[in-house]
Each structure stands twice: as C-alpha cells, then as structure tokens.
Amino acid sequence: MKAVILITLVLFALFALLMAITGRLHWIAAVVAGLLPFAQKFLPILIKALPFLGRWYLRRQQQKNANPQHSEMNTAIFDMHIDQSSGVIYGTVKRGPFKGRSLNELSEKEFIELLTFCRQMEKDSAKLLENYLDRRFGDAWRKDDPGNGSTVTPTGSMSKKEAYEILGLTPGCSKQEIIDAHRKLIQKIHPDRGGNDYLAAKINQAKDILLSD
Numbered sequence: 239m240k241a242v243i244l245i246t247l248v249l250f251a252l253f254a255l256l257m258a259i260t261g262r263l264h265w266i267a268a269v270v271a272g273l274l275p276f277a278q279k280f281l282p283i284l285i286k287a288l289p290f291l292g293r294w295y296l297r298r299q300q301q302k303n304a305n306p307q308h309s310e311m312n313t314a315i316f317d318m319h320i321d322q323s324s325g326v327i328y329g330t331v332k333r334g335p336f337k338g339r340s341l342n343e344l345s346e347k348e349f350i351e352l353l354t355f356c357r358q359m360e361k362d363s364a365k366l367l368e369n370y371l372d373r374r375f376g377d378a379w380r381k382d383d384p385g386n387g388s389t390v391t392p393t394g395s396m397s398k399k400e401a402y403e404i405l406g407l408t409p410g411c412s413k414q415e416i417i418d419a420h421r422k423l424i425q426k427i428h429p430d431r432g433g434n435d436y437l438a439a440k441i442n443q444a445k446d447i448l449l450s451d
Contacts (some may be wrong), residue, residue, distance in 0.1 A: 309423055310403035311440060315356055315363035316341075318370070320437075322406060322419075325426025327370055327437075334359065341370065346379055354384065369436040401444035413449060420445040 308319040318329035318341075329341040334355045336348060344352065349371060356364035371379045402409060405419040420441060427437045 309406040309419075309441075311366065311437065312400075312403070313363040313366055314360045316366060318366065320423065320427065322422055322426070327373060329370065346375070346382065349379065350382055350384070365436045396440075396443055396447055398447060401447040404440060404444040405448070407448075416445060416448045 308321050311318045311320065315331065315333045316329050317332055318327060320327050331337055331339050331341070331352065335352050336344060349367070353364060353367050353371070356367055396404075398409075402411075405416065405423065407415060407419055423441050424438060427441060
C-alpha cells in the first residue's frame with residue numbers, strides 16, 4: 239500500500255512540474271481546491287480499500303491464466319485448440335510420425351512428411367494441417383507440397399460433443415452463449431480476416447448443430 243501511495247505522489251509531482259513549466263500551475267490549484275472537501279471524506283476509505291482491490295485483481299489474473307479460454311478441434315491424428323483471445327492455433331501430434339511433438343516444434347520438411355501421412359490415413363486431419371500451415375506460413379509451404387492442393391469442405395458428421403468443444407462451451411449453455419462464442423471465434427478465424435476456410439466451416443457447422451435443437 240505504501241508503494242502505491244508513493245508512486246501516486248511521484249506521478250502527481252511530475253504532472254505538477256509539467257504544468258508549472260507550461261504556465262498552467264494555477265489550474266492544478268483550482269482543481270485541488272475544488273476536490274479537497276471530497277478528498278477529505280473519501281481518501282481514507284480509498285486507502286483502506288486498496289489492499290482488497292489489489293488482492294481481487296491478482297485473483298482475477300491468476301484465474302485467467304489458470305483457465306485460458308480455448309476451443310478444441312481434434313482429429314484422429316491431432317489434438318488442437320484455438321486461443322479465443324488471440325486466434326492462435328496450437329496443436330500436438332498424437333499418432334504417426336512425430337507422435338507426441340508440438341506442431342510449433344516441427345520444421346517445414348517435417349510438416350510435409352506429416353501431411354503426406356495424414357493424406358494417406360485421414361482426410362480431416364490432412365485438411366486441418368493444411369489450414370494450420372496456411373495460417374502459419376501463408377502459401378510459401380505449398381511449393382514443396384507433393385500433393386499440390388487441397389479442399390476445405392468438412393467431411394462426415396459432427397457430434398454435439400465435438401461441437402461444444404469447437405466453440406469452447408459446455409452442455410446446458412444458452413443459445414445466446416452459442417451465438418456469442420461463434421461470433422468471437424469466427425472473427426479470429428474467418429478467411430476474410432486472414433483465417434482458414436476449413437476452420438471457419440467447422441465453426442459454422444458446430445453452431446448450426448447446437449442451434450438446431
């Protein structure tokens with residue numbers, strides 16, 4: 239608390255010095271005179287409340303760091319999630335070459351090898367990886383792609399469990415929560431904003447499934 243008061247006093251002193259240099263010090267005097275009656279009444283209350291406000295802020299930051307909001311989008315080969323605040327996609331390989339490794343550790347050559355495996359084993363994993371590479375590298379990786387091209391339409395049906403995971407929601411949420419979660423994600427992932435066609439299609443599919451009840 240003493241540190242907060244000291245910092246406040248230093249900042250006020252610097253501000254007063256600036257106003258004096260610019261010939262506006264009389265403004266501060268007028269403001270202080272007008273606020274003095276209120277300060278005498280509320281300043282002790284504010285000083286007592288500072289420790290509680292500080293602890294509340296720290297708890298909020300700890301909770302935010304401990305429970306980051308993210309949406310899951312998993313396939314037979316990948317566990318992926320999207321950070322809802324930044325739109326950044328993280329992923330881990332759970333099958334095949336480079337099993338257990340994080341996607342951000344792989345080189346472009348390793349990505350091509352992994353993509354070839356995905357195309358042989360599971361189409362949805364291949365599409366998800368292609369769009370991850372587009373988002374991370376742009377079109378640069380495609381010159382080394384032996385497959386040379388892809389489609390972006392999701393295949394197969396989506397379960398409600400998967401739909402909830404994609405939007406970062408839990409069963410029992412309201413329709414407005416579904417709409418809000420979809421809007422927040424699509425703003426980060428939509429192709430018009432530099433996002434991915436495939437991911438945007440999956441997010442739209444998840445919303446449609448959950449709103450169809």
